[in-house]
Amino acid sequence: QVQLVESGGTLVQPGGSLRLSCSASGSIFSIYRVAWYRQAPGKARELVASLTSSGSTNYADSVKGRFTISRNNAKNTVYLQMNSLKPEDTAVYYCNSVLRKGNTYWGQGTQVTVSS
Numbered sequence: 001q002v003q004l005v006e007s008g009g010t011l012v013q014p015g016g017s018l019r020l021s022c023s024a025s026g027s028i029f030s031i032y033r034v035a036w037y038r039q040a041p042g043k044a045r046e047l048v049a050s051l052t053s054s055g056s057t058n059y060a061d062s063v064k065g066r067f068t069i070s071r072n073n074a075k076n077t078v079y080l081q082m083n084s085l086k087p088e089d090t091a092v093y094y095c096n097s098v099l100r101k102g103n104t105y106w107g108q109g110t111q112v113t114v115s116s
Contacts, residue, residue, distance in 0.1 A: 001026045001027060001105075002024060002025070002026040002027055002028070002030075002031065002097050002099065002103075002105040003024070003025045003026050003105070004022055004023070004024055004095045004096070004097060004105055004106065004107035005022065005023045005095075005107055005108070006020060006021065006022050006093065006094065006095045006107040006108065006109060006110040007020070007021050007022075007023070007110060008020040008021050008110060009092075009093060009110030009111045009112045009113075010111075010112070010113070011113045011115065012085055012112070012113070012114055013085075013114070013115070013116050014085060014086060014087060014114055014115070014116055015084060015085065016085050016114070017081070017082060017083045017084075017085065018082045018085065018112065019079055019080065019081050019082065020036070020079065020080040020082065020093055020110060020112070021077055021078070021079055022034070022036075022077065022078040022079070022080075022095030022107060023075075023076065023077050024076045024077070024078065024095075024097065025076065027099065028076055030099045030100050030101070031053060031097050031098070031099055031100075032052060032053055032098050032099060032100045033050055033051065033052045033053070033097065033098045034050070034051050034069075034071065034078045034095070034096065034097050034098075035047060035048070035049060035050035035051070035069075035095075035096045035097075035098075036048040036049050036050075036069060036078075036080045036093055036094070036095060036096070037093070037094045037096055038089075038091035038092065038093045038094065038112075039091055039092050039094070039109075040088075040090060040091040040092075043091075045094070046060065047060060048060050048063055048067065048080070048093070049063065049067055049068075049069035049080060050069065051069045051070070051071060051078065057069055062088075063082075063089075066082065066083050066084045066085075067080060067081065067082050067083070068080070068081040068083075069081075078095060080093065082112070085112075085114045086114060087114050087115060088114075089112065089114050090112060090113050090114050090115070091112060092109040092110065092111050092112075093109065093110055093111075093112055094106055094107055094108075094109045095107035
């Protein structure tokens with residue numbers, strides 16, 4: 001069992017930066033992959049960035065060069081650094097984790113709104 005809690009979402013102007021945090025608890029050592037997804041109004045949830053326990057990363061084409069996923073193992077926290085934000089980045093952002101045995105867990109989501 002893994003519990004995930006996101007924080008950091010807020011209103012930000014286009015071109016601005018924001019860092020989202022995901023605090024994890026539970027069976028931390030069994031996590032294989034952590035990821036950030038987002039869901040905009042009227043759209044399906046999409047993968048934004050992922051990070052495996054071995055350090056491999058993957059990013060959606062729309063955020064490459066602007067977003068960075070990272071982790072602080074000592075704090076059991078995953079981050080999403082978001083730079084050069086665009087209005088189309090507006091969405092609810094969700095933290096996700098996959099255990100080595102295949103179980104998947106989701107956070108409650110945090111709202112990011114990019115608008116002037």
